[in-house]
Amino acid sequence: MNKVKSMASVQQNRQIRYGITEPISLVGPTELDVTKTKALEKYLQDAGLYESNDEALRREEVLGRLDEIVKTWIKKISRDKGLSDETVEQANAKIFTFGSYRLKVHGPGADIDTLCVGPRYATRGNGFFGELHRMLSELPEVTELHSVPDAYVPLMGFKLNGVSIDLLYAKLPLWIIPEDLDLSKDSILQNADEQTVRSLNGCRVTDKIFRLVPNIQSFRTTLRCIRFWAKKRGVYSNVSGFLGGINWALLVARICQLYPNALPNMLVSRFFRVYTQWRWPNPILLCSIDEDEGSSLGLQVWDPRRNPKDLLHKMPIITPAYPCMNSSYNVSASTLRIMTGEFQRGRDVCAAMEADQWDTLFEPFGFFEAYKNYLQINISASNVEDLKKWRGWVESRFRQLTLVIERHTYDMLQCHPHPHGFHDDTRPLQCSLFMGLQRKEGVEAGGGEPFDIRRTIEEFKQTVYGYMLWVHGMEVSVSHVMRRSIPSFVFPGGVRPLRDSKGTRDSKRSSEQRVSSTVSSSSTITSCERRGGKKRKLGGDETLTDQLRNSKRVAVSVHVENGEDGSPNSSAGSICSAPMKVGESHPVEKIDIPQDSHSQESEEVEDNFGFRNQVVKQIPSKDAFSKGAVEVEELEDVPMQRPVVTPKASVQLRKPIIKLNFTSLSMTNAKNLRAC
Template structure:
């Protein structure tokens, strides 16, 4: 057995032993969910027919899984992304009012989350063998439906590139390795400035297209090529998966004319019309982090260490408390559940703008937004204690203020986002006050009439204080 075959065996063993990939039983559970969905689809079409008085008309719809599940490259506990493709006679209103009732008829199957999107084509019926890559199906449909078609179309494009049956398996396992690696190294988050499953998949596909003619391709060879390719990629040179960028009516587009890519730091062009940016929130700082991680992985995989040790090192979790002494902490506080949930979704999309401001500083050596926020809900007795918590003080410090403050008990929800920073050795003090002021104005501009209870505070905290917050009630 060759060294690469040994590494393949260790990679697969690692994924199974560490529950990164599902067991056969768990996979069968997912297949059962899809089977049940397809069986109950007739209930939905019957309900649509009754609701709209479509007597005697046959309504054909189609459920298609896409995303990582559709490719077979998903990791454990991932959602199943499905698109419901319907003919013109099925309205969006029908989907939102009648399809949930269909889902409620399904027997409860725990542990499987499903994300269903809706597409209404301008067709009288849906061919069960529909060619998703045929652009004519996009003509005249609603923009939301057009966006929902992108995932399934990209999936079909990817499958078309991988013809060899053994290569399909290699690509699936390689994708699982890359996704787990990106998760462990804190880079699996598109909104906050890294990449998501779709963009990691496209980078792996680009790598595969380079090496697919390699005799006896292995998982190890594929992921090795992946890290070597992207550590040296001359960004912002765009990543293209097609020879020409597809436009409407089979036109060829020029990259320089694509508005989505103006000033793009890590341009990855999706392969199907209408094209978009697969990595829109990447900043110079997060690209630097990812490039450093590509380099680290390439060195590990090309080393002479024991194969088992090589795989362990590759997937070691990053410890940002060892990497950074100083952190910028963005604290979002609220008193209502709706604001708490809304700003958990909003904040990751806004933080890259603060990173972009700070990374301009010549005194900054490295800046890394941490992908996972800390969520804490606390009771307080006084206004002073609440304000202390909102400004990053510890629970113990806030309790001291409770002793002498104005009694006004309540509950506060706190969302902490952390950005690790490292300054140049010559820097005595990093002044980011202007950036913080601009960022706070930006946050206030995103406020709506529904979240008057929301407050923000940006604090500079040392490692110990951040650890106390992160591990509070952990």
């Protein structure tokens, strides 16, 4: 019976085109694919990614209780406004869900993203963050209540009967909110303020994704797998400059469109194959950006031809619901490089993997073993409530530190922010963030040229101290720590793992190279995929405070080396001004990162989609873009050339220290181009 349904689904998907391009392959699953998919589903089950039936029922009860609360709240608001008895009787507010819970890819203990839709007389300030906040604070089943009214998308967070809730608010220009309200219609945005438009976007995008994927169940299983992988590999964090839940959902949905008849195990493999070869910043689009649909609303959509800021986006992933926006604007050059490397690793692992060996793909990334030099950002406050607010603010600015370091070092010093913070049990009012550092591969060291990032760190701290709700006791410090001095509380159980010897590391590196070489010989699309569909061309789918509080500087020089494979060399020595004890750190002044003598050459892109040595035109014509024709752009043949490197005179033993210049981004990009 299931086989008959599968055949019917394949036949239906052959007749329907999903997305803005023709699919890469219409081939259905083989018996081996069915076996691998069952093994993948079992692995995800054993990993504890699915909630129990009792927990699912408990969440439904909590959502029902929340709906009762907001309905009581809106009737009180209508009475306080002096509205008629009939209006008070009909007064209504409605709860919608979105995000991982709405997509049904959430796990045990995950929070629920919710949206409260209210009428025109229930304001966001006095109504939502005022009266509703007061009502929630008086309920015994509500705990950990906090408001973030000044966020890009204002929200309240709390726990209701132990279930975490993030509650947004949208005020519609209606006197009565109907129970059958449809948020998918663009007319719902008429006369809505910007905060309401952004709050509605989560629900509208989630509903649109369901209509744009060929098989919802395959999409959900694949997305659950990719989310688990991203968290294990440390690339799941929108606030740190990586990708968040909606970003990964859009990426997976695009793969489902390109392979409409594939099972989850096939989709996971194709996910890594496609995005390893994707030519960023070509955008990911699930549907065409049709401005005519909402032209009467006049809302700004993502369009690099009209909006110069859109040209700066490194990894545009465009939301399908009007107004179409780039959901991944937080991505920087460094985080894009890290994610691209993880895509390549995932592709290699999937190509070499046997039927049920998924452990290697989900192997956690050893962040504190990958680099030799780190920045440690310590966040402290006088009490728990202040620490919670202060930490949230500093984490929201953490991405800015990556950006200013990239800008002030002309992208020659690469940063890897850790997506999560760490707590020291001995210091309950302090938490720490970490960032790995290394010199850009291929950049000559110039005899140990140091990166002077003193003013960069000062600028970041001044931005952080510009927090409007800052109170005495909120402090932040930035210091440099070597790998051997990383505090023990960042490791599981507070136990520092034994370091591998150099021989062991070399053995691992050789093993990885053997796997990579094996994969490269078998990474082309199979002949059955070429027969199943037409061979196609892949289209592009704070202000600073005037005064720095409590900041100190101590000069110290840091020396970092890259290994033979471009990764940090753990055997390189340090030339700090004084020996460092375990757990000791120093405020950062200069970072000195010499380049290795043997740089790894970039691997040539496989010709899986028939575009070897080709590039996609990034910005199509206006008419083509608006009509969704961006997917069938012609590809230009361009020669692949090695970068020209001009040798330096042997008498020049040391280049001058890189001085920090506060130049514009365009000047920085120009300097980078001249350096290439």
